[in-house]
Amino acid sequence: MNVATILKAKGSDVVTIAPIMTLAEAAKLLTSRRIGAVIVMHGQQVLGILSERDIVKAIAASGAEALERPVRDVMTSRVITCSLNDGVDELMDSMTEGRFRHLPVIDRGELVGIISIGDVVKHRIAETVMETEALRLYIANS
Numbered sequence: 103m104n105v106a107t108i109l110k111a112k113g114s115d116v117v118t119i120a121p122i123m124t125l126a127e128a129a130k131l132l133t134s135r136r137i138g139a140v141i142v143m144h145g146q147q148v149l150g151i152l153s154e155r156d157i158v159k160a161i162a163a164s165g166a167e168a169l170e171r172p173v174r175d176v177m178t179s180r181v182i183t184c185s186l187n188d189g190v191d192e193l194m195d196s197m198t199e200g201r202f203r204h205l206p207v208i209d210r211g212e213l214v215g216i217i218s219i220g221d222v223v224k225h226r227i228a229e230t231v232m233e234t235e236a237l238r239l240y241i242a243n244s
Contacts, residue, residue, distance in 0.1 A: 103229050105193070105207055105217060106186040111225070114215040116206070118143045121150070121174035125157050128173050132157075139204040141213060142177045148206060148213055150177035183208045184217065190229065193222045 119128055119140045131140060132154060139153040152173050160168040160176045168176070184193060184205045197203065197219050207215035 103190045103225055104186065105184055105188045105215075108190075108217055108221050108225050109186070109207065109215045112221055114207075116141055116213055116216045118213075119152065119173055120144070121172060121177070123173050124169060125160060125171055125173060125176060126169040128152055129157055129169070138218065139216070141206055141216065142173055143213070146212065148181055148183075148208075149174070150179040151181050151204060151206065152177040153202075153204060178202075181206060185209060186214070190222055190226050193217065194219075194226065197222065 117131065117135050117137055117140045119131060119142055121142050121144060128140060132138065139151055141148055142150040142152055150173075156176050156178060157168075160171065164171075182196065182200055182202065182205060184196070184207055186207060186209050193205065197205065203219045205217045206213055207217060
């Protein structure tokens with residue numbers, strides 16, 4: 103199973119935000135869309151990623167006035183991405199090792215989706231269930 107399979111099942115909708123938007127606006131967007139991260143873009147260029155964790159860190163460091171800061175000041179600008187052909191095990195390893203929960207999906211230099219750790223775990227579990235059922239059938243028919 104790979105990223106393309108996951109996106110086919112969940113869809114390729116990606117929520118983006120401009121770097122000049124405030125953290126308060128970003129927090130409202132995350133809440134209204136019930137998501138944990140947004141991709142920060144300028145035109146078609148990925149500049150960074152902003153997660154709930156980034157917002158919490160900013161508030162912890164600066165208090166409520168952090169919410170008036172632009173997203174570009176707080177976002178993670180070193181964005182790790184994945185491609186449509188990356189496998190689920192590879193994604194799990196990368197996300198666990200890097201301690202992040204969201205991966206933008208890039209295909210031919212263009213943002214085509216976003217994968218969360220929840221998406222990866224859900225599909226890995228489904229894959230394991232299918233393998234287990236196949237083994238049960240094999241054993242029952244032997």
